[in-house]
Amino acid sequence: MNQYIVEQKLSLAESLILIVEDDPINAMVIEDLLSGLYQTKIVHSGESALKFCDVQPPDLILLDVVMDGISGLETCITLKINTQTQHIPIIFITSMHDQDDQNRCWEAGCVDFVAKPVNGVTLRNRIKSHLTLKLQSDLLRRISFVDGLTGLYNRHLLEDVMEKFTSHVNRSNQPLSLMMIDVDWFKGYNDTYGHLEGDECLKRLARAIKDSLQRPTDMAIRYGGEEFLCLLPDTDHKGVEKIANLMLKMVNDLAIEHKLSEFKVVTVSIGIHTISRSKNTSLVNTLAKTDEALYVAKQLGRNRFSTYVTKS
Numbered sequence: 624m625n626q627y628i629v630e631q632k633l634s635l636a637e638s639l640i641l642i643v644e645d646d647p648i649n650a651m652v653i654e655d656l657l658s659g660l661y662q663t664k665i666v667h668s669g670e671s672a673l674k675f676c677d678v679q680p681p682d683l684i685l686l687d688v689v690m691d692g693i694s695g696l697e698t699c700i701t702l703k704i705n706t707q708t709q710h711i712p713i714i715f716i717t718s719m720h721d722q723d724d725q726n727r728c729w730e731a732g733c734v735d736f737v738a739k740p741v742n743g744v745t746l747r748n749r750i751k752s753h754l755t756l757k758l759q760s761d762l763l764r765r766i767s768f769v770d771g772l773t774g775l776y777n778r779h780l781l782e783d784v785m786e787k788f789t790s791h792v793n794r795s796n797q798p799l800s801l802m803m804i805d806v807d808w809f810k811g812y813n814d815t816y817g818h819l820e821g822d823e824c825l826k827r828l829a830r831a832i833k834d835s836l837q838r839p840t841d842m843a844i845r846y847g848g849e850e851f852l853c854l855l856p857d858t859d860h861k862g863v864e865k866i867a868n869l870m871l872k873m874v875n876d877l878a879i880e881h882k883l884s885e886f887k888v889v890t891v892s893i894g895i896h897t898i899s900r901s902k903n904t905s906l907v908n909t910l911a912k913t914d915e916a917l918y919v920a921k922q923l924g925r926n927r928f929s930t931y932v933t934k935s
């Protein structure tokens with residue numbers, strides 16, 4: 624599920640190229656041309672290509688234009704409107720030389736095309752250029768999604784992720800839980816121990832928050848200065864309350880001295896909200912409810928969690 628954050632490939636040789644070609648002989652010829660240079664996978668239809676990309680997005684796609692079933696053009700358009708696959712460069716392999724046909728390829732969103740019969744040198748060079756750009760842009764996207772102080776994801780990722788998680792809620796009919804976490808009396812902590820100690824404290828808290836999440840699909844984001852947001856897919860209210868209790872304990876166990884706190888150690892307050900299918904799942908609305916629960920946890924005395932209660 625965490626495909627929205629790109630896995631960083633270190634070299635071109637690790638990159639995966641998906642060859643979509645309905646003629647098995649042509650597919651093998653192309654695979655041979657790339658042998659030893661890249662990882663490759665062959666599928667023989669647009670339908671199989673879409674299924675494959677849903678599970679394991681490749682780094683580049685070589686796409687035959689004319690195929691039975693979903694054509695190459697339709698496959699390309701479908702991949703380009705999906706936020707999870709729109710960054711994958713697509714090179715058409717085409718025997719169509721007509722200008723109108725070529726225009727249709729560009730309009731579908733390809734980065735390039737190579738004419739049949741394929742010239743090996745041309746194909747390899749085109750792939751190398753586009754893959755190099757892809758790896759660079761993956762790296763930039765990765766950097767722009769990570770918070771420099773804590774190493775958690777930052778809020779730039781939120782809109783993308785929420786869209787993906789809420790559509791998962793609607794598809795799977797499984798709940799999604801959110802936790803908004805705020806450090807208690809943190810202004811007092813900074814005033815007492817200084818801003819640098821404050822930063823150190825945030826780093827340790829971020830680690831504890833991340834460690835209290837149990838599944839690889841759970842996600843921790845630094846939402847603001849001393850505020851964090853966790854997203855827990857496929858988790859109902861009982862499950863998230865268990866995690867909230869564990870998180871409170873792990874933060875207390877850090878035993879970071881905080882003289883001005885009534886607990887004498889650094890603590891956090893947590894607001895929880897669980898959404899399910901058919902509810903209003905807009906990002907703004909969902910965050911507002913989670914924040915409301917956090918406000919209640921603060922009002923009730925801090926160092927606790929509170930769950931959003933639906934108003935009738």
Ligand SMILES: Nc1nc2c(ncn2[C@@H]2O[C@H](COP(=O)(O)OP(=O)(O)OP(=O)(O)O)[C@@H](O)[C@H]2O)c(=O)[nH]1
Nearest residue numbers: 805806807808809810811813818819821822848849
């Ligand atoms: N050291 C450090 N402090 C930060 C950072 N981001 C925000 N803060 C501080 O966090 C404090 C938040 O204080 P407030 O919002 O007043 O709330 P609080 O003192 O935590 O009190 P409650 O939330 O009501 O328990 C402010 O003093 C901010 O300057 C950061 O990156 N580093």
